[in-house]
Amino acid sequence: xxxxxxxxxxxxxxxxxxxxxxxxxxxxxxxxxxxxxxxxxxxxxxxxxxxxxxxxxxxxxxxxxxxxxxxxxxxxxxxxxxxxxxxxxxxxxxxxxxxxxxxxxxxxxxxxxxxxxxxxxxxxx
Amino acid sequence: xxxxxxxxxxxxxxxxxxxxxxxxxxxxxxxxxxxxxxxxxxxxxxxxxxxxxxxxxxxxxxxxxxxxxxxxxxxxxxxxxxxxxxxxxxxxxxxxxxxxxxxxxxxxxxxxxxxxxxxxxxxxx
Amino acid sequence: xxxxxxxxxxxxxxxxxxxxxxxxxxxxxxxxxxxxxxxxxxxxxxxxxxxxxxxxxxxxxxxxxxxxxxxxxxxxxxxxxxxxxxxxxxxxxxxxxxxxxxxxxxxxxxxxxxxxxxxxxxxxx
Amino acid sequence: xxxxxxxxxxxxxxxxxxxxxxxxxxxxxxxxxxxxxxxxxxxxxxxxxxxxxxxxxxxxxxxxxxxxxxxxxxxxxxxxxxxxxxxxxxxxxxxxxxxxxxxxxxxxxxxxxxxxxxxxxxxxx
Amino acid sequence: xxxxxxxxxxxxxxxxxxxxxxxxxxxxxxxxxxxxxxxxxxxxxxxxxxxxxxxxxxxxxxxxxxxxxxxxxxxxxxxxxxxxxxxxxxxxxxxxxxxxxxxxxxxxxxxxxxxxxxxxxxxxx
Amino acid sequence: xxxxxxxxxxxxxxxxxxxxxxxxxxxxxxxxxxxxxxxxxxxxxxxxxxxxxxxxxxxxxxxxxxxxxxxxxxxxxxxxxxxxxxxxxxxxxxxxxxxxxxxxxxxxxxxxxxxxxxxxxxxxx
Numbered sequence: 001x002x003x004x005x006x007x008x009x010x011x012x013x014x015x016x017x018x019x020x021x022x023x024x025x026x027x028x029x030x031x032x033x034x035x036x037x038x039x040x041x042x043x044x045x046x047x048x049x050x051x052x053x054x055x056x057x058x059x060x061x062x063x064x065x066x067x068x069x070x071x072x073x074x075x076x077x078x079x080x081x082x083x084x085x086x087x088x089x090x091x092x093x094x095x096x097x098x099x100x101x102x103x104x105x106x107x108x109x110x111x112x113x114x115x116x117x118x119x120x121x122x123x124x125x
Numbered sequence: 126x127x128x129x130x131x132x133x134x135x136x137x138x139x140x141x142x143x144x145x146x147x148x149x150x151x152x153x154x155x156x157x158x159x160x161x162x163x164x165x166x167x168x169x170x171x172x173x174x175x176x177x178x179x180x181x182x183x184x185x186x187x188x189x190x191x192x193x194x195x196x197x198x199x200x201x202x203x204x205x206x207x208x209x210x211x212x213x214x215x216x217x218x219x220x221x222x223x224x225x226x227x228x229x230x231x232x233x234x235x236x237x238x239x240x241x242x243x244x245x246x247x248x249x250x
Numbered sequence: 251x252x253x254x255x256x257x258x259x260x261x262x263x264x265x266x267x268x269x270x271x272x273x274x275x276x277x278x279x280x281x282x283x284x285x286x287x288x289x290x291x292x293x294x295x296x297x298x299x300x301x302x303x304x305x306x307x308x309x310x311x312x313x314x315x316x317x318x319x320x321x322x323x324x325x326x327x328x329x330x331x332x333x334x335x336x337x338x339x340x341x342x343x344x345x346x347x348x349x350x351x352x353x354x355x356x357x358x359x360x361x362x363x364x365x366x367x368x369x370x371x372x373x374x375x
Numbered sequence: 376x377x378x379x380x381x382x383x384x385x386x387x388x389x390x391x392x393x394x395x396x397x398x399x400x401x402x403x404x405x406x407x408x409x410x411x412x413x414x415x416x417x418x419x420x421x422x423x424x425x426x427x428x429x430x431x432x433x434x435x436x437x438x439x440x441x442x443x444x445x446x447x448x449x450x451x452x453x454x455x456x457x458x459x460x461x462x463x464x465x466x467x468x469x470x471x472x473x474x475x476x477x478x479x480x481x482x483x484x485x486x487x488x489x490x491x492x493x494x495x496x497x498x499x500x
Numbered sequence: 501x502x503x504x505x506x507x508x509x510x511x512x513x514x515x516x517x518x519x520x521x522x523x524x525x526x527x528x529x530x531x532x533x534x535x536x537x538x539x540x541x542x543x544x545x546x547x548x549x550x551x552x553x554x555x556x557x558x559x560x561x562x563x564x565x566x567x568x569x570x571x572x573x574x575x576x577x578x579x580x581x582x583x584x585x586x587x588x589x590x591x592x593x594x595x596x597x598x599x600x601x602x603x604x605x606x607x608x609x610x611x612x613x614x615x616x617x618x619x620x621x622x623x624x625x
Numbered sequence: 626x627x628x629x630x631x632x633x634x635x636x637x638x639x640x641x642x643x644x645x646x647x648x649x650x651x652x653x654x655x656x657x658x659x660x661x662x663x664x665x666x667x668x669x670x671x672x673x674x675x676x677x678x679x680x681x682x683x684x685x686x687x688x689x690x691x692x693x694x695x696x697x698x699x700x701x702x703x704x705x706x707x708x709x710x711x712x713x714x715x716x717x718x719x720x721x722x723x724x725x726x727x728x729x730x731x732x733x734x735x736x737x738x739x740x741x742x743x744x745x746x747x748x749x750x
Contacts, residue, residue, distance in 0.1 A: 001498075002460045007491040009364045013263035013279035013320070018171045022178065023318040029263035029279010033365050046393045047456035052492050053397065068273040070263070081172035085127045114259045115283050115740065116132040117177050134739045138638035138654035138695070143421045147428065148693040154638035154654010158740050193648040195638070206422035210377045239634045240615065240658050241382040242427050251748075252710045257741040268546045272553065296643045297706035302742050303647065331547035335502045365490065366507040367552050373501075384614045388513035388529035388570070398568040404513035404529010408615050443523040445513070489509045490533045518671045522678065581672035585627045616632040617677050 001105075004049040005037040006056045010063040014071035014082045021081075027072070032087065032111040034063060036095060037122075039106035050104065062094045084113050088121035096125055126230075129174040130162040131181045135188040139196040139207045146206075152197070157212065157236040159188060161220055162247075164231035175229065187219045209236050213246035221250055251355075254299040255287040256306045260313040264321040264332045271331075277322070282337065282361040284313060286345055287372075289356035300354065312344045334363045338371035346375055376480075379424040380412040381431045385438040389446040389457045396456075402447070407462065407486040409438060411470060412497075414481035425479065437469045459486045463496035471500055501605075504549040505537040506556045510563040514571040514582045521581075527572070532587065532611040534563060536595060537622075539606035550604065562594045584613045588621035596625055626730075629674040630662040631681045635688040639696040639707045646706075652697070657712065657736040659688060661720055662747075664731035675729065687719045709738045713746035721750055 013029040036059045040049040066074075071082045080086065092109040099107075108122035138154040161184045165174040191199075196207045205211065217234040224232075233247035263279040286309045290299040316324075321332045330336065342359040349357075358372035388404040411434045415424040441449075446457045455461065467484040474482075483497035513529040536559045540549040566574075571582045580586065592609040599607075608622035638654040661684045665674040691699075696707045705711065717734040724732075733747035 002464070002494070002496050004460055004494045005492065007365065009366070011274075011278050011280050011363070013277050016171075020171050020173070020176050024261075026318050027263050027320045028261050028318040029281075030261050031279075031281040031364050043458075043460060046391075046395055047458040047461045048395070049460050049494065051395050052459075052488075056492070068276050068278040070277040083168075083172040084177075085129055085168060085174050086172045089127070113177075113261070114281050115257065116259070117130065117181070119127070119129045119174065121127050132740065134741070136649075136653050136655050136738070138652050141421075145421055145423070145426050149636075151693050152638050152695045153636050153693040154656075155636050156654075156656040156739050193651050193653040195652045208418075208422040209427075210379055210418060210424050211422045213377070238427075238636070239656050240632065241634070242380065242431070244377070244379045244424065246377050252714070252744070252746050254710055254744045255742065266546075270546050270548070270551050293708075293710060296641075296645055297708040297711045298645070299710050299744065301645050302709075302738075306742070333543075333547045334552075335504055335543060335549050336547045338502070363552075367505065367556070369502070369504045369549065371502050382615065384616070386524075386528050386530050386613070388527050399511075401568050402513050402570040403511050403568040404531075405511050406529075406531040406614050443526050443528040445527045488511070489531050490507065491509070516671075520671055520673070520676050583668075583672045584677075585629055585668060585674050586672045589627070613677075617630065617681070619627070619629045619674065621627050 001039055001041055002043060002049045003037050003039045004052060004055060005035050006052060006059055007033060007035050008056065008059050008063055009033045010067040012066055012069055012071050016081050016083070018081065030113050032084070032113060034059065034091060035110040036091070037108040038104050039108070040104050044103065050102070058095060058098050062091055062098060084111050084117070084119035085121065087111055088119050092121050092123055096123070099125070126164055126166055127168060127174045128162050128164045129177060129180060130160050131177060131184055132158060132160050133181065133184050133188055134158045135192040137191055137194055137196050141206050141208070143206065155238050157209070157238060159184065159216060160235040161216070162233040162235075163229050164233070165229050169228065175227070183220060183223050187216055187223060209238050209242070209244035210246065212236055213244050217246050217248055221248070224250070251289055251291055252293060252299045253287050253289045254302060254305060255285050256302060256309055257283060257285050258306065258309050258313055259283045260317040262316055262319055262321050266331050266333070268331065280363050282334070282363060284309065284341060285360040286341070287358040287360075288354050289358070290354050294353065300352070308345060308348050312341055312348060334361050334367070334369035335371065337361055338369050342371050342373055346373070349375070376414055376416055377418060377424045378412050378414045379427060379430060380410050381427060381434055382408060382410050383431065383434050383438055384408045385442040387441055387444055387446050391456050391458070393456065405488050407459070407488060409434065409466060410485040411466070412483040412485075413479050414483070415479050419478065425477070433470060433473050437466055437473060459488045459492070459494035460496065462486055463494050467496050467498055471498070474500070501539055501541055502543060502549045503537050503539045504552060504555060505535050506552060506559055507533060507535050508556065508559050508563055509533045510567040512566055512569055512571050516581050516583070518581065530613050532584070532613060534559065534591060535610040536591070537608040538604050539608070540604050544603065550602070558595060558598050562591055562598060584611045584617070584619035585621065587611055588619050592621050592623055596623070599625070626664055626666055627668060627674045628662050628664045629677060629680060630660050631677060631684055632658060632660050633681065633684050633688055634658045635692040637691055637694055637696050641706050641708070643706065655738050657709070657738060659684065659716060660735040661716070662733040663729050664733070665729050669728065675727070683720060683723050687716055687723060709736050709742070709744035710746065712736055713744050717746050717748055721748070724750070
């Protein structure tokens with residue numbers, strides 16, 4: 001199995017609901033350094049899983065719809081805790097939609113919220 | 126599949142038995158930067174794999190029983206080479222015990238012994 | 251000249267005023283991975299610039315007053331753009347106050363706002 | 376499942392054929408920081424997946440045949456685009472050949488071409 | 501003193517002349533991960549050393565004139581070994597020219613050629 | 626001013642004397658990832674601060690005399706706390722001796738003891 005990964009980032013505000021979140025129930029924010037991994041069992045005729053420039057553009061477009069936002073104000077996240085793992089799925093699913101019929105076999109997205117914590121979501125395509 | 130990872134570290138002394146270890150048969154030491162990855166097929170009601178603070182506390186507690194020790198003096202490791210891969214399993218198994226009935230599906234632990242070498246162990250829960 | 255650096259982080263929300271900030275004029279947020287560097291021309295009697303545990307505690311205390319906050323709501327920052335470089339100075343000056351008469355010669359603080367951008371402030375003590 | 380990873384690097388020149396590659400159709404180059412991961416279901420009698428020194432030597436030998444070369448001039452790559460993902464497979468397959476009958480269960484190789492892009496290939500042994 | 505740093509990269513081919521370079525006398529290549537640091541004694545009216553977006557654009561423009569090139573073919577480098585330290589000066593000097601009358605006090609550029617080697621050049625402005 | 630940095634590592638055991646060290650008074654150990662930075666105002670005739678291979682060899686030789694040792698048993702460190710900052714000076718001074726008449730203007734050595742703590746020593750040559 002082959003994979004290609006590209007890295008970008010977004011900077012958002014949000015808050016969480018639930019006792020488990022402690023001080024993170026207050027409005028705060030995060031930089032998410034985002035790694036998007038594209039998987040494919042065999043390479044295409046050019047020797048690629050996916051063109052890195054195309055992969056980077058697709059990731060930038062998906063993150064651009066979240067970047068510099070307060071996620072508490074986004075209709076898509078009404079009633080949802082935008083945890084790191086939840087956002088990993090949001091980014092992965094939106095990337096899957098954006099890629100369309102790509103010949104890819106799978107996708108994984110990792111969001112690094114700090115140097116000591118990160119979360120991932122992986123799915124088939 | 127979702128995952129959440131937290132990072133911490135420990136600093137230990139130890140030595141190895143066996144020709145294969147060469148100069149590492151002498152008493153020396155290591156900083157292990159430890160990544161503990163928790164896997165879960167679906168998120169809980171709060172949108173979490175595991176609360177990052179709880180995950181970090183669990184990892185710190187497990188590492189606290191090894192940190193600042195000479196592993197050659199620990200009864201648990203009598204007759205065992207405390208290689209990086211062996212210690213990855215020790216940390217993973219102790220974390221699994223500490224977590225109890227967690228709803229998690231799996232666990233992986235990576236110990237970085239330097240910027241150019243690391244080892245992992247993964248297991249179901 | 252000797253130095254010791256410790257790393258920690260904080261997660262905040264904020265917004266900026268001024269055309270130059272473009273989309274960052276909206277409420278958004280950041281994880282700042284913070285490196286605090288303590289400088290001293292000669293080591294103390296224990297062979298230290300500063301005890302790493304004490305340095306880490308001092309940094310955690312200073313970051314704890316900013317962490318999980320919306321900086322737009324903090325009285326200390328009224329009328330101030332809490333840019334990365336400005337916050338580096340805030341953290342450095344608060345650390346200097348907290349350390350008191352420390353025997354240190356200088357201090358530098360770096361805030362990493364992403365994998366591709368960071369800012370620093372350094373000052374004598 | 377256990378794994379051990381070692382890191383090394385190589386510095387090569389090459390060019391690509393195909394419109395998709397845009398400016399990378401010109402002769403340019405790359406540093407590939409290479410991670411080789413060795414997998415094994417159970418540890419050997421010494422408590423090892425593979426001796427890290429042996430793993431590092433095997434990786435260095437494989438990279439040594441590519442390092443400081445213009446890959447466009449290498450007979451092995453005639454008519455092939457030496458993309459990052461393709462080279463990950465080349466390194467993995469050559470490592471597999473070099474290891475011979477190793478008791479290992481699998482191998483993965485990741486080539487980092489920059490701080491924002493990398494590619495991997497994994498295979499059983 | 502304040503500073504702001506932005507990171508980008510370029511991928512080039514080149515060769516060196518001189519016995520000291522050993523196998524690097526052959527045509528090979530490198531990814532340079534480039535950190536450009538802008539220094540200023542006091543912040544401007546917006547609370548900035550330099551706008552990070554402007555800094556990133558300036559660095560991208562300078563690297564864009566080198567990226568995906570064989571530096572052996574560039575007239576600017578005729579008779580010059582394009583070592584990592586030499587290229588750090590080239591990038592710094594071109595950035596200084598591009599910034600014009602910026603109010604900045606200094607500039608430093610670091611080129612990372614691998615995970616184990618990098619070079620820097622710093623100058624006043 | 627130009628600089629070149631090379632990275633290597635060593636793995637040692639040691640203990641500290643003094644209440645300030647808390648649990649680190651026990652025999653434990655550390656991996657030190659070591660960055661040696663060589664400074665020079667102007668480049669030599671080859672366009673170099675120092676040949677990276679020569680710099681790496683010099684660093685490896687100095688670390689080789691400490692690697693895989695229990696520093697508590699080394700005569701050179703009798704009565705000395707081998708703190709990270711103290712060892713940074715030891716490595717820097719030994720490197721300076723090894724380099725001899727090098728044309729270099731200065732030297733800095735950083736020892737990373739974990740992902741969250743490091744220490745440096747810099748000196749003229």
